[in-house]
Amino acid sequence: xxxxxxxxxxxxxxxGAAVLGTGGGGDPHIGALLATQALATHGPxxxxxxxxxxxxxxxxxxxxxxxxxxxxxxxxxxxxxxxPVRAVEPFxxxxxxxxxxxxxxxxxxxxxxxxxxxxxxxxxxxDAMGRAFPELQMVLPTLSGASATPLAFxxxxxxxxxxxxxxxHWAERIARVACVEMGCxxxxxxxxxxxxxxxxxxxxxxxxxxxxxxxxxxxxxxAKEDPVARVVEELRGRELFAGxxxxxxxxxxxxFARGRARVEGDAGTLRLSFQNEHLLAELGDEVLATTPxxxxxLEHDSGEPITTEGLRYGQRVRVIAAPSDERWxxxxxxxxxxxxxxxxxxxxxxxxxxxxxAS
Amino acid sequence: xxxxxxxxxxxxxxxGAAVLGTGGGGDPHIGALLATQALATHGPxxxxxxxxxxxxxxxxxxxxxxxxxxxxxxxxxxxxxxxPVRAVEPFxxxxxxxxxxxxxxxxxxxxxxxxxxxxxxxxxxxDAMGRAFPELQMVLPTLSGASATPLAFxxxxxxxxxxxxxxxHWAERIARVACVEMGCxxxxxxxxxxxxxxxxxxxxxxxxxxxxxxxxxxxxxxAKEDPVARVVEELRGRELFAGxxxxxxxxxxxxFARGRARVEGDAGTLRLSFQNEHLLAELGDEVLATTPxxxxxLEHDSGEPITTEGLRYGQRVRVIAAPSDERWxxxxxxxxxxxxxxxxxxxxxxxxxxxxxAS
Numbered sequence: 001x002x003x004x005x006x007x008x009x010x011x012x013x014x015x016g017a018a019v020l021g022t023g024g025g026g027d028p029h030i031g032a033l034l035a036t037q038a039l040a041t042h043g044p045x046x047x048x049x050x051x052x053x054x055x056x057x058x059x060x061x062x063x064x065x066x067x068x069x070x071x072x073x074x075x076x077x078x079x080x081x082x083x084p085v086r087a088v089e090p091f092x093x094x095x096x097x098x099x100x101x102x103x104x105x106x107x108x109x110x111x112x113x114x115x116x117x118x119x120x121x122x123x124x125x126x127d128a129m130g131r132a133f134p135e136l137q138m139v140l141p142t143l144s145g146a147s148a149t150p151l152a153f154x155x156x157x158x159x160x161x162x163x164x165x166x167x168x169h170w171a172e173r174i175a176r177v178a179c180v181e182m183g184c185x186x187x188x189x190x191x192x193x194x195x196x197x198x199x200x201x202x203x204x205x206x207x208x209x210x211x212x213x214x215x216x217x218x219x220x221x222x223a224k225e226d227p228v229a230r231v232v233e234e235l236r237g238r239e240l241f242a243g244x245x246x247x248x249x250x251x252x253x254x255x256f257a258r259g260r261a262r263v264e265g266d267a268g269t270l271r272l273s274f275q276n277e278h279l280l281a282e283l284g285d286e287v288l289a290t291t292p293x294x295x296x297x298l299e300h301d302s303g304e305p306i307t308t309e310g311l312r313y314g315q316r317v318r319v320i321a322a323p324s325d326e327r328w329x330x331x332x333x334x335x336x337x338x339x340x341x342x343x344x345x346x347x348x349x350x351x352x353x354x355x356x357x358a359s
Numbered sequence: 360x361x362x363x364x365x366x367x368x369x370x371x372x373x374x375g376a377a378v379l380g381t382g383g384g385g386d387p388h389i390g391a392l393l394a395t396q397a398l399a400t401h402g403p404x405x406x407x408x409x410x411x412x413x414x415x416x417x418x419x420x421x422x423x424x425x426x427x428x429x430x431x432x433x434x435x436x437x438x439x440x441x442x443p444v445r446a447v448e449p450f451x452x453x454x455x456x457x458x459x460x461x462x463x464x465x466x467x468x469x470x471x472x473x474x475x476x477x478x479x480x481x482x483x484x485x486d487a488m489g490r491a492f493p494e495l496q497m498v499l500p501t502l503s504g505a506s507a508t509p510l511a512f513x514x515x516x517x518x519x520x521x522x523x524x525x526x527x528h529w530a531e532r533i534a535r536v537a538c539v540e541m542g543c544x545x546x547x548x549x550x551x552x553x554x555x556x557x558x559x560x561x562x563x564x565x566x567x568x569x570x571x572x573x574x575x576x577x578x579x580x581x582a583k584e585d586p587v588a589r590v591v592e593e594l595r596g597r598e599l600f601a602g603x604x605x606x607x608x609x610x611x612x613x614x615f616a617r618g619r620a621r622v623e624g625d626a627g628t629l630r631l632s633f634q635n636e637h638l639l640a641e642l643g644d645e646v647l648a649t650t651p652x653x654x655x656x657l658e659h660d661s662g663e664p665i666t667t668e669g670l671r672y673g674q675r676v677r678v679i680a681a682p683s684d685e686r687w688x689x690x691x692x693x694x695x696x697x698x699x700x701x702x703x704x705x706x707x708x709x710x711x712x713x714x715x716x717a718s
Binding site: 159177181 | 521522540541
């Protein structure tokens, strides 16, 4: 069902998306700022359900590509957000009719709002992952054979480009090196799909879900209840661990923010491994959760989502997990986003909601 | 005056271009092979003088970008040569009408022949440097304010892209990282210009000059005369040094073939420094020649041009120099292609034909 997204909705949506973004996608407040500004200038955005998109619609995803560590310092202009959409249009059979999100995650759930507002186009209530992942081919449409290209990119200086590649891994490789050269962060539009195709390939309703998660945090705070417990309930997840961040190692290499963090609690020391997003949570020899399931770090009391680049020594946090979209657990999907792809020598752990909470 | 370029002309033209290419541009025989094949399949190419190109013609340069060390192992297909030309056309106000060379140099004088043949288009008797240089912004049109973009690239796998950049240095940077990622060599089309613009910016007659240099080598060999002396005469240059290659250091880094060579002769040891092309010739403390003037290494007896990646221990060679196009000696031009740009801490040496030959 269609709904109208106004400036007041942005804060909750951005916060909820940052939870679902599993630490990636950049600072939600920065993305929210851009979306709020765009909505103020261009008016509200209509959010339509995937079932409301005409079969012959021309939908493109809009996203910021790059290292979140850099993104937070380089907020794009509205022009930069619009340029890649205009740049792919000559490659389609007509103008773009709808905007979609590539992932739910801080910046990448709010940038598409800004794009939709600035372009005067509806935004589809969906995303391509149901979470965030660091590489552009890591989306469910890839598993359905959809092409990431024509993919357009644009930077803050006025440089732009359009790629056509033989597969989505090549789109990632070429766009990534261009991104690194152009300052480690730029705007892209990608995965042009028809409305009919979109319905088959995307995670439906994820913007509404992000908004609901954000609202539940706000509501719990107002009611002096536990926001983290509300998020866990909303996502049918579970709390893995509570403790204090005692160590963060982080390096921005080849366009990604890679690193590890240790969280000390009563149950021992939790090790988090990330590459833009949180990918592993391990307690001693026990693997508590792995990609593709969602691993989220929230501030202990407020439930505020903490991005991987926002992790700091001394933070009191709670680490929660939730199941990913079922399609991420096929063999083909795990080859693309399972722990081994990211260089961790272990089997994917399947989320099990029945396990007890360690704390 | 227009002339018809047939398969028999290719060998001389490629050899002459390899001389003018100052060691860069890849193995001339490889480029010649592709051009000969294209001419055999598609028929001869009409070469027109810059004065014969209509003012409103749409001319693009076609070239192979990358490290010559890699180029020699990756001969492009005709399809790969044609793809970038087709890919820029949507960005122009009509189809491309003429093909031009970006540089005179082994592969990059013959690839455009192949492109013109395969596309059924005339080739303009000119190039953008009057020699070869390693980076794409290093052309005379850049000095006249012409844009390298829209620039299209295509690799052997079927990946392609089109760039639009704020200046030609950005075009070089982005295309270079894409090139490295895509296998260190790919085909590009760039610098779309009108016929009127072309006449102002290019070096006129350089294909004819390359063919004349090649013919003079062939003729000297047939007449048992000295081919190197004939080349020196043809280019109004001078011989700098004769000797034996005793040392070659070479590394293919960030998409370039960089290195140094030492040549031992009666007059001492000549040091050659190169980055795709020969850039410096020094004898002891004396600088004999520097970029932007032409430094060429020819096989001692046959006058066969030796590319920087073809330099080998034990080769008996003669090193010659010739003046570059006068426009390369302005302050602005020297900032782009003078020794300091390439990291050598010395002033550009102005070619002086009156100096004696060291041998």
